Amino acid sequence: xxxxxxxxxxxxxxxxxxxxxxxxxxxxxxxxxxxxxxxxxxxxxxxxxxxxxxxxxxxxxxxxxxxxxxxxxxxxxxxxxxxxxxxxxxxxxxxxxxxxxxxxxxxxxxxxxxxxxxxxxxxxxxxxxxxxxxxxxxxxxxxxxxxxxxxxxxxxxxxxxxxxxxxxxxxxxxxxxxxxxxxxxxxxxxxxxxxx
Amino acid sequence: xxxxxxxxxxxxxxxxxxxxxxxxxxxxxxxxxxxxxxxxxxxxxxxxxxxxxxxxxxxxxxxxxxxxxxxxxxxxxxxxxxxxxxx
Numbered sequence: 001x002x003x004x005x006x007x008x009x010x011x012x013x014x015x016x017x018x019x020x021x022x023x024x025x026x027x028x029x030x031x032x033x034x035x036x037x038x039x040x041x042x043x044x045x046x047x048x049x050x051x052x053x054x055x056x057x058x059x060x061x062x063x064x065x066x067x068x069x070x071x072x073x074x075x076x077x078x079x080x081x082x083x084x085x086x087x088x089x090x091x092x093x094x095x096x097x098x099x100x101x102x103x104x105x106x107x108x109x110x111x112x113x114x115x116x117x118x119x120x121x122x123x124x125x126x127x128x129x130x131x132x133x134x135x136x137x138x139x140x141x142x143x144x145x146x147x148x149x150x151x152x153x154x155x156x157x158x159x160x161x162x163x164x165x166x167x168x169x170x171x172x173x174x175x176x177x178x179x180x181x182x183x184x185x186x187x188x189x190x191x192x193x194x195x196x
Numbered sequence: 197x198x199x200x201x202x203x204x205x206x207x208x209x210x211x212x213x214x215x216x217x218x219x220x221x222x223x224x225x226x227x228x229x230x231x232x233x234x235x236x237x238x239x240x241x242x243x244x245x246x247x248x249x250x251x252x253x254x255x256x257x258x259x260x261x262x263x264x265x266x267x268x269x270x271x272x273x274x275x276x277x278x279x280x281x282x283x
Contacts, residue, residue, distance in 0.1 A: 036270060036273065106213055116198075116241050134253075152256045173217065177218075180253060183256060185254050
């Protein structure tokens with residue numbers, strides 16, 4: 001039976017990993033090429049030092065290569081890779097931070113993000129905001145960057161994201177909301193600085 | 197406490213703020229979502245902030261596609277995955 005393929009004729013992730021599990025380096029190289037940019041971005045979201053991010057990238061694909069046979073085809077390969085990256089990042093950082101509760105009050109974050117303050121300059125900047133968003137994202141704490149990357153940039157489902165971060169679904173949603181508020185606050189801060 | 201917190205259409209501004217992500221993501225039960233929509237329709241502050249916050253999320257999502265990995269990084273990754281075999 002032939003391996004399953006995507007619409008463009010390329011092998012699916014599951015097929016590539018199936019071949020990789022049998023030692024097919026070429027198949028794994030295609031898999032790496034397909035996912036390396038997303039994994040590297042996720043790695044950069046988790047650690048401050050570029051060297052650490054690159055190390056996470058390498059550890060992730062090394063683990064994936066060695067454990068390709070463990071991939072269950074029903075899962076998303078992207079979420080599977082992110083899980084590996086996340087575990088590697090946890091080993092690099094303080095293990096206990098993963099479960100740290102973000103108890104910042106939403107009201108406080110909302111005020112920082114501009115609730116109740118009119119800001120025409122923000123709206124004016126909206127269309128040219130991509131660079132500002134990238135900078136704002138970069139300025140956030142690692143946990144915020146990680147969850148925004150997974151949910152809003154990568155579009156990983158809420159359930160998968162919750163599992164990835166070892167959180168319940170409501171806790172993941174709460175963390176995401178706070179991260180978005182911090183991003184909005186950072187954007188507002190950046191917009192104000194640019195208007196000066 | 198949220199300064200200027202007001203109860204409009206049976207919902208407080210602080211409740212809207214608390215649930216804003218789920219509201220914008222369409223993840224609230226329809227009756228809760230309708231309650232919040234009723235508040236936002238009559239509350240200028242929440243409407244303005246909701247628009248800005250939604251714009252920030254939309255702008256974030258414009259970064260959907262990551263930059264390609266630098267050739268040197270990709271090269272080091274391959275070298276670690278498949279170290280050259282020494283004769």
